[in-house]
Amino acid sequence: MRLSIASNLDIDPSELRTGKQPYLDINGPTFQIFVADALENGSGYVRHASEENRLYETIYDCYENLKVKWEAEDHWNCDTSCPDCLRNYGNRMQHGLLDWRLALDLCELILGRPLNEKRWMDKAESAVDSFINLIRQFEQGEPIKSRVGSVFTVVLNSRALIITHPLWNQLDGQCKDAQMLAKKQVEANYADISCHYADVRSLILFPQNFVHRLLDQ
Numbered sequence: 001m002r003l004s005i006a007s008n009l010d011i012d013p014s015e016l017r018t019g020k021q022p023y024l025d026i027n028g029p030t031f032q033i034f035v036a037d038a039l040e041n042g043s044g045y046v047r048h049a050s051e052e053n054r055l056y057e058t059i060y061d062c063y064e065n066l067k068v069k070w071e072a073e074d075h076w077n078c079d080t081s082c083p084d085c086l087r088n089y090g091n092r093m094q095h096g097l098l099d100w101r102l103a104l105d106l107c108e109l110i111l112g113r114p115l116n117e118k119r120w121m122d123k124a125e126s127a128v129d130s131f132i133n134l135i136r137q138f139e140q141g142e143p144i145k146s147r148v149g150s151v152f153t154v155v156l157n158s159r160a161l162i163i164t165h166p167l168w169n170q171l172d173g174q175c176k177d178a179q180m181l182a183k184k185q186v187e188a189n190y191a192d193i194s195c196h197y198a199d200v201r202s203l204i205l206f207p208q209n210f211v212h213r214l215l216d217q
Helices: 002-009 045-049 054-070 089-097 100-111 124-136 177-189 200-205 207-214
Strands: 016-025 028-037 144-148 151-156 159-164 194-199
Touching (some): 002 016, 002 045, 045 054, 054 100, 124 144, 124 159, 124 200, 159 200, 177 194, 194 200, 194 207
Parallel strands (some): 159 194
Antiparallel strands (some): 016 028
16 A cells, blocks of 8 residues: 555655554454554645545556566565565565565455456465375375365365465355365265365465364374
8 A cells, every 4th residue: 555655656655654453344343554644744645645536546556567567477486575576674574464465365355356366276286285295294194185166175084174265254154155165075075074274375384284184183
């Protein structure tokens, strides 16, 4: 948000402050984002940026430009963020939170554009293969990888891990059809199977957190 406004107004990003505040709406607790001028008395940048339709156009232009750059082949190995996309000295304390794929996801939702789920789901198979190699080290059986549509699953003995998009809801009754179809397929192929979900991003960054979902430990 800060970078898009700064780019549109041709100012340094340090002229703006951003943050989030707890917010409660009819759907439950969430957060609201705020943008403010860095100077205490205000420079007028935020007031100018918040004019009707201007904020939408600002985010849209920034999204279109950065999408081409970030999805280029020479940037594909950047798993979360790097100095060529989101990281800089000013946000050094938040480097662990920055993720260019999630940034594009949220831009698409804000702009009302279709969510490009392939951006994450195309990484699912390599994430699953790495996870399977980790599981094999425990020597509790051979994990079985399968695919139902765009969703990969890993089965070991009586447990299954269903790999989802980071923004998909993992609560039964609120899942996407692709998730439910994968789960039903696993349950149809294996008796007394216990199914768990893992999103692609978390499986790549924190595979150790999902080991106990498949192992008898």
